[in-house]
Amino acid sequence: MGKVLEKEAFGLAAKDESGILSPFSFSRRETGEKDVRFKVLFCGICHTDLSMAKNEWGFTTYPLVPGHEIVGVVTEVGAKVTKFNVGDKVGVGYMAGSCRSCDSCSDGEENYCPKMVLTSGAKDFDDTMTHGGYSDHMVCAEDFIIRIPDNLPLDGAAPLLCAGVTVYSPMKYHGLDKPGMHIGVVGLGGLGHVAVKFAKAMGTKVTVISTSERKRDEAVNRLGADAFLVSRDPKQMEDAMGTMDGIIDTVSATHPLLPLLGLLKNKGKLVMVGAPAEPLELPVMPLIFGRKMVVGSMVGSIKETQEMVDLAGKHNVTADIELISADYVNTAMERLAKGDVKYRFVIDVANTMKPTP
Amino acid sequence: MHHSLEIITLHKPQSLTQTKTETETMAKSPETEHPNKVFGWGARDKSGVLSPFHFSRRDNGENDVTVKILFCGVCHTDLHTIKNDWGYTYYPVVPGHEIVGIATKVGKNVTKFKEGDRVGVGVITGSCQSCESCDQDLENYCPQMSFTYNAIGSDGTKNYGGYSENIVVDQRFVLRFPENLPSDSGAPLLCAGITVYSPMKYYGMTEAGKHLGVAGLGGLGHVAVKIGKAFGLKVTVISSSSKKEEEAINHLGADSFLVTTDPQKMKAAIGTMDYIIDTISAVHALYPLLGLLKVNGKLIALGLPEKPLELPMFPLVLGRKMVGGSDVGGLKETQEMLDFCAKHNITADIELIKMDEINSAMERLAKSDVRYRFVIDVANSLSPP
Numbered sequence: 001m002g003k004v005l006e007k008e009a010f011g012l013a014a015k016d017e018s019g020i021l022s023p024f025s026f027s028r029r030e031t032g033e034k035d036v037r038f039k040v041l042f043c044g045i046c047h048t049d050l051s052m053a054k055n056e057w058g059f060t061t062y063p064l065v066p067g068h069e070i071v072g073v074v075t076e077v078g079a080k081v082t083k084f085n086v087g088d089k090v091g092v093g094y095m096a097g098s099c100r101s102c103d104s105c106s107d108g109e110e111n112y113c114p115k116m117v118l119t120s121g122a123k124d125f126d127d128t129m130t131h132g133g134y135s136d137h138m139v140c141a142e143d144f145i146i147r148i149p150d151n152l153p154l155d156g157a158a159p160l161l162c163a164g165v166t167v168y169s170p171m172k173y174h175g176l177d178k179p180g181m182h183i184g185v186v187g188l189g190g191l192g193h194v195a196v197k198f199a200k201a202m203g204t205k206v207t208v209i210s211t212s213e214r215k216r217d218e219a220v221n222r223l224g225a226d227a228f229l230v231s232r233d234p235k236q237m238e239d240a241m242g243t244m245d246g247i248i249d250t251v252s253a254t255h256p257l258l259p260l261l262g263l264l265k266n267k268g269k270l271v272m273v274g275a276p277a278e279p280l281e282l283p284v285m286p287l288i289f290g291r292k293m294v295v296g297s298m299v300g301s302i303k304e305t306q307e308m309v310d311l312a313g314k315h316n317v318t319a320d321i322e323l324i325s326a327d328y329v330n331t332a333m334e335r336l337a338k339g340d341v342k343y344r345f346v347i348d349v350a351n352t353m354k355p356t357p
Numbered sequence: 358m359h360h361s362l363e364i365i366t367l368h369k370p371q372s373l374t375q376t377k378t379e380t381e382t383m384a385k386s387p388e389t390e391h392p393n394k395v396f397g398w399g400a401r402d403k404s405g406v407l408s409p410f411h412f413s414r415r416d417n418g419e420n421d422v423t424v425k426i427l428f429c430g431v432c433h434t435d436l437h438t439i440k441n442d443w444g445y446t447y448y449p450v451v452p453g454h455e456i457v458g459i460a461t462k463v464g465k466n467v468t469k470f471k472e473g474d475r476v477g478v479g480v481i482t483g484s485c486q487s488c489e490s491c492d493q494d495l496e497n498y499c500p501q502m503s504f505t506y507n508a509i510g511s512d513g514t515k516n517y518g519g520y521s522e523n524i525v526v527d528q529r530f531v532l533r534f535p536e537n538l539p540s541d542s543g544a545p546l547l548c549a550g551i552t553v554y555s556p557m558k559y560y561g562m563t564e565a566g567k568h569l570g571v572a573g574l575g576g577l578g579h580v581a582v583k584i585g586k587a588f589g590l591k592v593t594v595i596s597s598s599s600k601k602e603e604e605a606i607n608h609l610g611a612d613s614f615l616v617t618t619d620p621q622k623m624k625a626a627i628g629t630m631d632y633i634i635d636t637i638s639a640v641h642a643l644y645p646l647l648g649l650l651k652v653n654g655k656l657i658a659l660g661l662p663e664k665p666l667e668l669p670m671f672p673l674v675l676g677r678k679m680v681g682g683s684d685v686g687g688l689k690e691t692q693e694m695l696d697f698c699a700k701h702n703i704t705a706d707i708e709l710i711k712m713d714e715i716n717s718a719m720e721r722l723a724k725s726d727v728r729y730r731f732v733i734d735v736a737n738s739l740s741p742p
Contacts, residue, residue: 108532279668281667282667284658285682287680288658289682292682293681296675
């Protein structure tokens with residue numbers, strides 16, 4: 001029943017819940033008529049990769065080749081591919097496929113398709129497991145390929161394919177992209193720092209909300225945030241009450257929502273993109289008395305991803321990265337677990353990923 | 358208690374925390390602080406027991422309308438307030454904010470009403486009238502907004518509500534009661550009606566043919582079913598027991614009924630609703646309700662539980678779903694709602710009671726034993742001892 005996979009590939013895979021990655025050889029399908037095949041140059045490390053490698057969410061199938069912030073150069077296109085040519089700079093994000101026929105797919109919201117196929121660690125429609133971008137090359141349906149603008153450095157562009165669209169999509173969908181609006185960003189990590197950059201590119205005023213003073217200088221002087229708010233300082237929080245149109249909450253740990261709801265103006269929106277595993281406490285009164293809302297969002301559609309990357313090209317927005325070699329990945333994962341990175345690790349795949357000995 | 362007080366002082370209008378003014382006016386008794394003696398029923402402590410209470414009201418000012426009260430609905434908020442469930446009741450309190458009556462006096466600047474008009478007074482009787490929210494007819498979101506009862510009004514004295522003979526209100530906060538709306542069964546619309554109508558409009562939950570879930574079938578819930586049907590929605594009532602199923606379908610007009618304790622039926626209903634109006638006032642699980650929503654679905658929380666709810670993140674994130682809130686409505690919208698209900702013959706299902714039956718009514722309300730709103734026949738049963 002499963003498709004025969006013809007082309008050899010190599011990369012790094014997690015083989016058990018320790019999450020430790022080691023060299024792994026596998027196969028990918030031939031380039032189908034609607035497929036694009038590309039050599040991977042860079043792949044970003046998303047916190048999701050760490051969670052999946054360690055089976056934190058309980059649905060990991062091993063061996064798992066992570067990686068969904070992938071950029072590279074096209075090496076082959078199928079006969080019916082119209083949008084890409086050999087030599088194009090392209091990328092793939094969190095999704096590699098969807099059913100193409102449900103309401104979500106018809107509305108151009110593939111990321112919400114119940115049969116959406118993850119780029120890494122999911123069962124594809126041909127019954128094979130998808131393997132992600134910690135590998136030498138990828139083959140993917142044309143519809144899920146993103147063109148990378150020429151002027152963007154590829155290493156800094158890679159994290160946009162997940163982190164970038166994850167913050168961009170809800171900012172657009174909920175109308176938090178209007179110049180002059182005041183947007184709060186909670187958490188200054190992979191998602192948070194990109195949210196600051198996009199919010200500034202959209203012309204909004206940005207306040208970073210963090211649990212400690214530590215990152216103030218970074219946030220304001222380097223990332224361009226307009227203000228910095230320490231959530232553990234009651235006076236600072238009180239002064240900022242009712243001042244924000246929207247808040248992008250990127251924090252993946254359990255944390256209180258009440259103070260964040262207080263920062264919103266009436267009609268304000270609290271966007272949850274970090275996904276704490278445990279339910280959070282939701283005080284209903286602030287929602288009711290200020291007609292406020294809490295919304296969730298997950299990555300973005302292909303259309304939004306392309307739009308986001310084009311906006312990034314226009315405003316020279318890239319992620320702040322630490323480029324690493326393939327054999328540093330496990331150390332990088334340990335540091336990521338402690339939040340010790342400014343602000344995304346990116347694997348220099350083409351130069352450092354070696355075939356399995 | 359402290360937790361809820363913290364929430365209240367962060368988010369309630371200033372009028373409720375003006376303890377200094379409260380201390381000043383406490384020097385005068387409720388009976389003597391204003392020129393006109395009034396009789397009503399009030400609660401004096403958190404036992405919540407209501408009993409005859411003598412107080413006073415101001416003279417009818419140039420912008421005021423004096424309303425002789427005919428009927429007053431009993432809202433669950435009245436119960437929460439008399440028992441100090443939310444920690445900010447200033448006793449003695451006279452509840453009641455679903456008031457229908459007759460205008461007996463109108464001030465010289467009053468243009469919208471004349472003596473003899475049938476009028477309504479709802480949840481709000483004061484606001485600053487000059488901020489952005491007030492300019493947009495959203496008095497309910499004005500930071501200086503004052504409630505009809507248990508709040509400090511714009512004259513710095515405590516407001517007393519509709520469990521009383523009459524009330525004096527600035528014309529901006531008085532509503533014209535449409536001719537074909539009965540006074541008794543129309544009264545609950547002034548809170549229950551606007552509380553569900555406003556978010557349905559604001560959050561775009563009125564597209565004919567879409568599927569609305571109504572969680573909880575009490576005062577708010579039963580009105581939500583009727584208003585939902587009037588918008589052309591398919592309506593499913595979501596309840597923890599099958600007790601109210603026949604009522605919901607045959608009498609209220611719901612299209613279907615979902616019992617949350619039936620796992621099979623809940624599973625079959627996953628991802629089928631565009632919107633949910635959640636009227637449940639006790640702490641309850643959001644997770645199963647969020648599962649019922651389609652992608653991009655909206656859940657509006659209107660009940661005011663004493664404690665926070667648990668919000669699971671994954672359903673929200675994976676389905677781009679939303680949990681929002683709403684607080685009654687502005688006066689313009691309340692009038693719009695009354696006219697809408699009059700047009701569609703929507704009234705509340707009520708149980709008419711006498712004033713001296715209020716304490717047993719409150720006990721029954723605490724057990725949700727009412728179909729679906731008590732309304733006090735004030736004019737015919739409120740008599741000074």
